[in-house]
Amino acid sequence: MAAKLTFAPDVVLLDIEGTIASQPYVTAVLYSYLRDNLPGYVAARRDDPVVQEILSDTQALAGDDRDPVETLLGWLAEDRKAPPLKKIQGMVWVDGFETGRLKGHMYDDALAALKRWHAAGVPLWIFSSGSVLSQTLFFANQPEPTGDIRFLFSGHFDTDIGAKVETPSYGRIAAAIGVDPAKLLFFSDNPRELVAATAAGLPVVHVVRAEEGTASDPRFPEIASFAEVELSNWPKAA
Incomplete structure (x- = not known):
């Protein structure tokens, strides 16, 4: 089995589409x-x-x-x-x-990791171009038996904080959370977002899913599954 990518963040920041949920589904x-x-x-x-x-x-x-x-x-x-x-x-x-006509979606590997990290006390935040309202509805209405998973997240950001491809957005997020950017680990499938986050001082992980057709990018550490990540400063989160 390949060695896991190991990080020691104080906070985890996550994109939704193509990262923890299916872009084609959305x-x-x-x-x-x-x-x-x-x-x-x-x-x-x-x-x-x-x-x-x-x-x-x-x-x-x-x-x-x-x-x-x-x-x-x-x-x-x-x-x-x-x-x-x-x-x-x-x-x-x-x-x-x-009205029950819509349900959310999560990749199994992402959901398992987020539940594990949450149980270990890792603060999990979302940054998505969809409105905060849309995000919370999405997580509140997952298919059974998953159900409502809003409890996993400490909070949400949308583009009111700034565009996802602009560096200042990530500085604002770190300031709003109250965390050193170097301790804010960001996961996304979009290299433009990863470039912006890196410029703000955030460690990043490129989520490259075969089912999404995401291309690798040599500039960033990458995973195909959240099972490939270990958070070393949260022992129960490994």
Whole structure:
């Protein structure tokens, strides 16, 4: 058996899509649900002040007179991280999760490691481009027998803290948590995020999953499974 990658972090920071959960699942299930249900959701709630504000903000940001729903769907197709889209996305997903039409997803190896690390006392934080609301819904609604796993995480960050490919975002996260960046271990499948985090002083791990088609990158230590990682300063987490 290959030797494990060994780190001694005080805190672990995790990406979601392609790292601890399936990127194709998120695309095929969550974003497909959003695309199919956003128009009907908005149409049924045109008198809701929050929805009205989102539509108004969408038109202002787009700078044209197009139907704002059409604009939102266009942004979704472009994977644009626009604030109005992020807000309505969370609301549509809330409805989907609360009605049981949506469920989350976790890779088995990631879930096993996170449960082990949590039991050992390791603080686990999430940094994802999806809104904090979307993240918590995702973790609260895992298929049975997994169920609600929100208890595993100390907290969540989204792009309100900054873009995931920008170095200052990781400095802000370390400051918000109150940890030395050198003690904040970051896992992601995206080399651009790893470059930004490394520049901020974070140790990083590249998660390279065959089922995701992730390519290796010689600049970073890599794993194919979270079973390949050992946290040496948390003995029960090994």
